[in-house]
Amino acid sequence: MNHKNRLPDRRSTRLFLTLLICNLLFSIAITAQGENENWHIPDLSGKYKAHPNGVFVELADSIPIRGTLYRIRVPKNWNGFLISDLDYYKSADSHRNVKLLEMGYALSGTKRRAGRMLAYDPAHEIHDLISVLDIFEANFGKPRRTIQLGCSGGGTVTIAMAEIHPDRIDGAIALCGATSPWMANTHLDAFFVLKALLAPELPILDIPLKGLEMQKIAQDWQEVVRAAQQTPEGRARIALAITIGQWQAWGGKGEAPVPNPNLKNTMELQKSMYESLVGLLPSRGTFGTTMIELAAPGQIKWNTGVDYREFYKNGNELYKKTVEKLYKEAGISLRGDIDKINDFPRFKADASAKQWWSKPGRTHIGEPKIPFLRLSTSGDGLVYPAMVKGYEDLVVKNGYSELFRSAYVNRWGHCTFTVGEWLAAIETLKQRIDSGVWPSTKPANLNKLSKKLDPDSKSEYFKFKTVKKYNRTWVPGIEDFIGDNE
Template sequence: MRNQYNLKHERKLLYVVQIKTLPNIKLIITWAIVILQLITMSQTMNAQIQPAQNWHMPDLSNIPLQNASSGDYTEIKDSIPIRGTEFLIRVPNNWNGILLNDLDYRRSADSQRNLLLLKKGYALSGTARRPERLKNYDPAHEIHDLISVLDIFESVFGKPKKTIQLGCSGGGTVTLAMAEMHPDRIDGAIAGCASTSPWMANTHLDGLFVLKALIAPDLPIVNLPLTEPEISNIGKQWQKAIKEAQKTPKGRARIALAITIGQWPAWGGPGKAPIPEPDPNNVRDLQESMYQSLLKLLPSKQTFGTSMLEQAAPGQLRWNTGVDYQESFANGDTLYKVAVHKLYDEAKIDLKKDLKKINSFDRIKADPKAVKWWSSPGRTHLGKPKVPLLRINTSGDALVYPTMAQGYKELVRANGYSDFFRLVYVNRWGHCSFSLSEWLAAIETMVQRIETGHWPRTDPESLRKLAHSLVSDSEARFYNQREVKAYNRIWTPTVQDYLGQNK
């Protein structure tokens, strides 16, 4: 049986032929690449294409790649061996030489953003998230898959002039790691609402720990089951406890304290915002927003993000041994702390006593095997980007809290890598809820940084103007985020962590 596919890119025809095998003879597969130059070709596509020669290149010998040409672009759509990760590549006829690589491209290829980028001349590539990801999450494997896609792209279309890795949520997670680990494969990176998994797990733990210590000491916050009806029953108990607490001045004060210590956003969560964004100077409105947001973040089958991290590693990941919660409160949002003090005064309870009670409450220890697993390259971040990295975060992201993005900025600065890094915020409820114009402004900013070697202006006003110039009817809400004094949960692995020897 003969398998053949033809790829059309501008005026070039590329033939890949899978050679017929004879019975009773070992399978012999070869790639034959024949380039037919018809008329004048761009300098980018002039060089003969050679298969990538590194360990990231998957064995494609038994994969008859499927392609399609719409007349405007060429498409390769298939799966990578070993893990079976689906991938997609599209290269427009008017390719500008820039490739955008995205963890979620396979599923989002026909989105408004990606179709517009294709029309503008960008090539796009990437993968789909694997179905078993919930119980077998490994960002290091996702990075390997993304590099395999880059290898496939280069073997067929040649090396791009510039490659930008981008993505949101888990896609932002691997983007941060790609910027730190693979400056040989990408020229820039855009990470949206990107988590560092151990940071996210522990930041989420802190707020729940305060609630457990002061409001619901008998309810679990770690080792949560992902099975029914167990997880729903736990969720109902947490909802009941918090709703009861909200009815009293004492409970309202302690809810505000939990949000402040946890460095969670007072206005943020999944779905649609239940109330308008509060004035942070209005204590009543601010506390009500904290409560409404908290209801969406309590343990339940809808909030399994950090439980997913524990499913991945061999053991419980979260820990708060050695954490001083008085210091954590001192590092909190200035206006949130003002509200906490007023609420505690109104409730006639002692804030210092509650902080001491939290500090004396039984601590949670991580399994050293889990910490060791998450210490491996690609599974956490070190704050050392080797290529230009633009990080964007929504203010109302209650999965990857904006304080985590601030913490990464602090770590980058401490490591001396600030010239490579910029952080911008968008004032909007939700996780990865960026508008079309905001995404395009981020991409254009990165292109300018790569091409000129200098960052263009990234202040909110400049980014809003840029966004509106690219898509006039799309909302652009870049703004100056009020940051906390310091992010509480920066962590980078020690030698003992790598060896699994920390107790």
């Protein structure tokens, strides 16, 4: 029998008509109830309600099925711009976001999902942000312009949004945002140097997030590094690890343990390298790349095929001068140590992990399709500022330079921007969106704009001396996407 030409029987016809009628009745019922009965439509019939932090309409709820919490606020003096932020749910009452409401910006965003540490997925976070944009438009209409911004994990999804969702946003600002596979391997490189030269027996992969095993590993690494700092040879090797790994010599969490060093002063610079390294050794507080390792099925870190001599050449020029001086003073061979590192057994990534991370939204390829401003603090020990250099080079190679700008703030810590520095970035991008031309992003101009928008804030944009070439740029190929392990 020719099924293609077969007519439906009576039972199929009745079922089809029944479903059609039910669907129509449901639609009529929803219309009759009115918009205010829908799960995501608030009662906007009254006046804007006064709030301790301003006069605005607020909508706070959860996304159906996934349950992600979100918050939206639209001020009475809305200027037509919407700012979307991964972390807006919890930061809504911050000084920065209250000031943005006063300036007429609508704001929206989510709360990070429960269990994120053990099941991190930036693609899911992007899906949540798109859902919130849909909810915003259903309630308040389409914004004149939408800016996606965020810091840390919020910066990570912002970079991806600029590349894969130019249909939903008009501009993007990523602050201290990582490309996760890049970050994981940059993290690996410095520890690989330390393992090869100082502690071959200690683990640097698959370290537990907590528990007695993690505590023992953390204690062992602390003892190794502290002992190394007491000898000329050890100090030279600590400096080499920071330089090859392209970590910041002055950067970490909490309060800065030492002043920002003079990069031409060998003693100052090496001391700062040591203090930064100690603060970033394995512990419960340094989970940044552990969550990346846990995200995918399999291990994403690898250094197969890496030439660590070449990686050293790409390092910060002033760091390298310090390394070479320290090796000379210690009377040991720099060439010999790099050979030893190159000869040390390597780590291979699992094809399943590369495949998982190669999917859109989980990594970045250097193709921003809307105006995109990227900011970093110079003292960020978690999301290495050197990654920005890798992204910039991809942007140039791919022909997107006119859409991209970067800027740096001279400050210790991760996401430690002042309100004025945030506002200057937002205003700069707004001008670029409105005019089609970038205003100046030179440090002096950004500092002037920052002080104008928030006179009480410090503003420390500056010209940052970065690495010659970033070592860990990875753009997945077809073999990664399909999971070819060869």
